[in-house]
Amino acid sequence: xxxxxxxxxxxxxxxxxxxxxxxxxxxxxxxxxxxxxxxxxxxxxxxxxxxxxxxxxxxxxxxxxxxxxxxxxxxxxxxxxxxxxxxxxxxxxxxxxxxxxxxxxxxxxxxxxxxxxxxxxxxxxxxxxxxxxxxxxxxxxxxxxxxxxxxxxxxxxxxxxxxxxxxxxxxxxxxxxxxxxxxxxxxxxxxxxxxxxxxxxxxxxxxxxxxxxxxxxxxxxxxxxxxxxxxxxxxxxxxxxxxxxxxxxxxxxxxxxxxxxxxxxxxxxxxxxxxxxxxxxxxxxxxxxxxxxxxxxxxxxxxxxxxxxxxxxxxxxxxxxxxxxxxxxxxxxxxxxxxxxxxxxxxxxxxxxxxxxxxxxxxxxxxxxxxxxxxxxxxxxxxxxxxxxxxxxxxxxxxxxxxxxxxxxxxxxxxxxxxxxxxxxxxxxxxxxxxxxxxxxxxxxxxxxxxxxxxxxxxxxxxxxxxxxxxxxxxxxxxxxxxxxxxxxxxxxxxxxxxxxxxxxxxxxxxx
Numbered sequence: 001x002x003x004x005x006x007x008x009x010x011x012x013x014x015x016x017x018x019x020x021x022x023x024x025x026x027x028x029x030x031x032x033x034x035x036x037x038x039x040x041x042x043x044x045x046x047x048x049x050x051x052x053x054x055x056x057x058x059x060x061x062x063x064x065x066x067x068x069x070x071x072x073x074x075x076x077x078x079x080x081x082x083x084x085x086x087x088x089x090x091x092x093x094x095x096x097x098x099x100x101x102x103x104x105x106x107x108x109x110x111x112x113x114x115x116x117x118x119x120x121x122x123x124x125x126x127x128x129x130x131x132x133x134x135x136x137x138x139x140x141x142x143x144x145x146x147x148x149x150x151x152x153x154x155x156x157x158x159x160x161x162x163x164x165x166x167x168x169x170x171x172x173x174x175x176x177x178x179x180x181x182x183x184x185x186x187x188x189x190x191x192x193x194x195x196x197x198x199x200x201x202x203x204x205x206x207x208x209x210x211x212x213x214x215x216x217x218x219x220x221x222x223x224x225x226x227x228x229x230x231x232x233x234x235x236x237x238x239x240x241x242x243x244x245x246x247x248x249x250x251x252x253x254x255x256x257x258x259x260x261x262x263x264x265x266x267x268x269x270x271x272x273x274x275x276x277x278x279x280x281x282x283x284x285x286x287x288x289x290x291x292x293x294x295x296x297x298x299x300x301x302x303x304x305x306x307x308x309x310x311x312x313x314x315x316x317x318x319x320x321x322x323x324x325x326x327x328x329x330x331x332x333x334x335x336x337x338x339x340x341x342x343x344x345x346x347x348x349x350x351x352x353x354x355x356x357x358x359x360x361x362x363x364x365x366x367x368x369x370x371x372x373x374x375x376x377x378x379x380x381x382x383x384x385x386x387x388x389x390x391x392x393x394x395x396x397x398x399x400x401x402x403x404x405x406x407x408x409x410x411x412x413x414x415x416x417x418x419x420x421x422x423x424x425x426x427x428x429x430x431x432x433x434x435x436x437x438x439x440x441x442x443x444x445x446x447x448x449x450x451x452x453x454x455x456x457x458x459x460x461x462x463x464x465x466x467x468x469x470x471x472x473x474x475x476x477x478x479x480x481x482x483x484x485x486x487x488x489x490x491x492x493x494x495x496x497x498x499x500x501x502x503x504x505x506x507x508x509x510x511x512x
C-alpha cells in the first residue's frame with residue numbers, strides 16, 4: 001500500500017470516527033428495583049437486625065480491601081432476588097473475574113442482575129459484556145457510550161471529535177443485593193481496589209449499609225438506570241455473540257476460579273457457611289436516623305455545564321463543612337479546590353476552626369496533571385492556616401499519566417466534621433467531579449464511625465506515611481516527615497514533574 005493511500009485511509013478514518021454521533025436513544029420502559037421480600041437468605045439474615053431498629057439505617061466503614069471484596073462476593077452469593085450494581089471501572093483481572101463469576105452464578109439461580117457501567121472502561125470489555133447480556137436474568141447498560149466499539153485508534157479519534165461529550169463520565173459506585181444490603185463509596189472493581197495487586201494498591205473506603213438508606217440507594221440506581229445516557233449494551237454493540245458463547249464464558253470463569261483456589265481472595269469466599277461469615281461481617285453496624293444521600297442529577301452529564309452549583313453532592317458536603325464548629329478532616333486523592341474552595345477553607349481557618357487535608361503527593365498521584373492543579377492553591381492554604389499532608393508513594397511506583405492509571409496509593413474520598421458527622425462517597429474535590437462527572441455520597445451522623453475515620457486520617461498522616469506541608473516565614477513551603485525537613489518538593493519522576501508543571505501553567509484546570 002502506498003504512503004499516499006495510507007494517508008487517505010487514515011484521513012477517512014479520522015473523518016468517519018470524528019463525526020460519529022450517538023443516535024437518539026429509543027424510548028425504553030421504566031424499570032424499578034424489585035420489592036423487598038422475606039424469602040431469600042439475605043432477607044433472613046438482614047431482616048432481624050432491621051426490625052430491631054425500626055426507621056433507622058445501619059452503617060459500617062469498610063476500609064480493608066480484602067473485606068471489601070468478600071462483602072461484595074458474599075452478598076452476591078447469598079442473594080436470591082436481585083443484584084443492582086453501578087461502577088465506574090470493572091477490570092478484567094483476578095478480582096474482577098471472580099466477582100463476575102458470582103454475578104453469573106447468581107443469575108443462573110434466577111437472581112435478576114442489573115449492571116450499569118461507565119463506558120469509558122466498559123468499551124474495552126464490550127464483547128464479553130454482550131455475551132453476559134444474553135443471559136435471560138442479566139441486563140447490562142453502559143453510561144454515555146462511545147459509538148465505535150473496537151480499536152484504540154477509533155476510540156481516540158472519536159474522543160477528539162466528540163470531546164465535550166466523551167469527557168463527562170458517571171463516577172458513581174454502588175452494590176445492592178436483594179434491596180437489603182448495599183456497599184457504596186469510592187471503590188471500583190479491580191485488583192488494586194481490593195489490595196490484590198502485585199504492584200501498587202489503592203487505600204480506599206466504602207460504607208456497608210442496611211435499612212432505609214439501602215432503599216434510597218436503590219432509587220438512585222433506578223434513576224441512573226433509566227436516565228437518558230444509560231444505553232442497553234445491545235443497542236450500542238451490534239455484534240451477535242456466537243452460539244454457545246455464554247456457556248464458554250461460564251466455563252472459562254469457573255476454570256479461572258478453580259485455578260486460583262489457593263488465592264487469599266478465593267479463600268475468603270470459601271467459608272463453610274457463607275451466611276455465618278456474612279453475618280459476622282455485618283454485626284457491627286451503627287444505627288441512626290440522621291443520614292442523607294447526596295446524589296447528582298442522573299442526567300448531569302448531558303446537561304449544559306453551569307458555572308456554579310454544578311454538583312448537588314458538593315453542595316450538600318459544603319453545607320456540612322460550613323456547619324462544623326471546630327474540626328474538619330478531608331481526604332481527597334485529587335484535590336484542586338479552586339479559588340472559591342480555597343477561600344472557603346481559609347475562611348474556616350481564620351475563624352479558628354481546625355482544617356486538615358490529606359491528598360496524594362506527586363510521587364503517589366496517578367494523575368500528575370491533577371497534582372499540578374493542586375499546587376496552584378497549596379501555598380495559600382498552607383500559609384493561611386490549613387494543615388496539609390501529601391501521602392508518600394507506597395506499594396509500588398505509579399505510572400505517570402495525564403488520564404490516570406492503577407498505581408496511586410490514595411483513592412478514598414471522605415470527610416469528618418466535629419468528630420460527629422462523616423462523608424464517604426465518590427466525589428473528589430476537583431473541577432472534574434464537581435462540573436463534569438456525576439457523583440454520589442452519604443452523610444452520616446455517628447460519633448463512633450466519625451472517630452474511626454479520624455483515626456484512619458491520623459494513621460495515614462503519620463510521619464512515616466505522609467509529608468506534612470508547612471509554611472515558614474509566611475511564604476516558604478516545607479515538607480516534613482519522620483526523618484527530614486525539605487525546602488523543595490519530595491522526589492518524583494521527571495515525567496511526573498513535567499506533566500504537573502504543564503498542568504499548572506496551561507489553562508486546563510476545568511478538565512482536572
